[in-house]
Amino acid sequence: MTGIGDNIARDQIRAIVERIERLEEEKNAIQNDIKEVYAEAKANGFDTKVLRAVIRDRDKELSERQEFEAIYDLYAHALGMILDPRNDD
Amino acid sequence: MTGIGDNIARDQIRAIVERIERLEEEKNAIQNDIKEVYAEAKANGFDTKVLRAVIRDRDKELSERQEFEAIYDLYAHALGMILDPRNDD
Amino acid sequence: MTGIGDNIARDQIRAIVERIERLEEEKNAIQNDIKEVYAEAKANGFDTKVLRAVIRDRDKELSERQEFEAIYDLYAHALGMILDPRNDD
Amino acid sequence: MTGIGDNIARDQIRAIVERIERLEEEKNAIQNDIKEVYAEAKANGFDTKVLRAVIRDRDKELSERQEFEAIYDLYAHALGMILDPRNDD
DNA sequence: TCGCCTGATAGTTGCC
DNA sequence: GGCAACTATCAGGCGA
Numbered sequence A, B, C, D: 001m002t003g004i005g006d007n008i009a010r011d012q013i014r015a016i017v018e019r020i021e022r023l024e025e026e027k028n029a030i031q032n033d034i035k036e037v038y039a040e041a042k043a044n045g046f047d048t049k050v051l052r053a054v055i056r057d058r059d060k061e062l063s064e065r066q067e068f069e070a071i072y073d074l075y076a077h078a079l080g081m082i083l084d085p086r087n088d089d
Numbered sequence E: 001t002c003g004c005c006t007g008a009t010a011g012t013t014g015c016c
Numbered sequence F: 001g002g003c004a005a006c007t008a009t010c011a012g013g014c015g016a
Helices: A003-042 A050-077 B005-044 B049-080 C004-043 C048-082 D004-043 D047-080
Strands: none
Touching: A003 A050, A003 B005, A003 B049, A003 D047, B005 B049, B049 C048, C004 C048, C004 D004, C004 D047, C048 D004, D004 D047
């Protein structure tokens, strides 16, 4: 009952799992780096709680600005405005 | 009365924040890659929920084993103390 | 132009907040009791770290079993699909 | 080698573990009640995120006010101030 | 696509 | 005072 197709599926699964595990490993390494930066900052007398808040806010600002611009572009297009001469799609 | 020391602190803060933001950017990129792998797997007919469970289990095995050994040592030590002949009052 | 509806909403909010605050108060009291039991145990010479480990293990058994069954069902279903004769390409 | 003392210790451990497990059970029940209140609020159209923020702030206010008063009393005592005529300790 | 719900992450507290 | 466990919050994925 277990045919060749199963092997193919098995190999595919294996490939997928390994790719993800590799990526998660990288992610964990970076996460670890971040922790180290905070630890170093703390060792230098900085308040990590405040640092986190600052970074969170900056990140929020960025996404909010991006969102604003996305909507702005949407409206501008809808109104037939040309945003930029070179961007005449 | 903002002295040179303030500039140093400011530069340090700036450096810390930029390092972390850079790392978070990398992290997000990887997170995005992971999402893409799952999306691709799904497109090939795999059940992503099961895939996630498999990966979680494999990851868990390691930490479970590590935890088991830690607890084992803990209990062994505690029992060694309890079973100590001098403690047989 | 604050109408009657506002009062209703306000009363509802007040009721919700008070119910939660009351419950959190109870929760904190219990949490405090737990701390006291551990403190008392420690005073009687018990290793609270080991006690915590024991309790965690006992608690874990249940959730582990529940999780196991959930994963088991998940896998069984997924395998049923893979081993389906029509899928034996 | 296992003497009467072991039985005593065993009984004590058992008692401690059971007391804690009982308390944790109660705590979980309350935690569950809290979840239900939030769920009910959500079902009635309230934004639970905001509700949580409100409750958090109220709780914070209380502890901050208590902290203020504690420090105030401390200073007042240090300065030989009489806080309240009836409180002439 | 939206709402729910689980899993990931950040923050807090207690221990060493 | 640093570190680790635990809790609460948040975000992403799943199902309707």
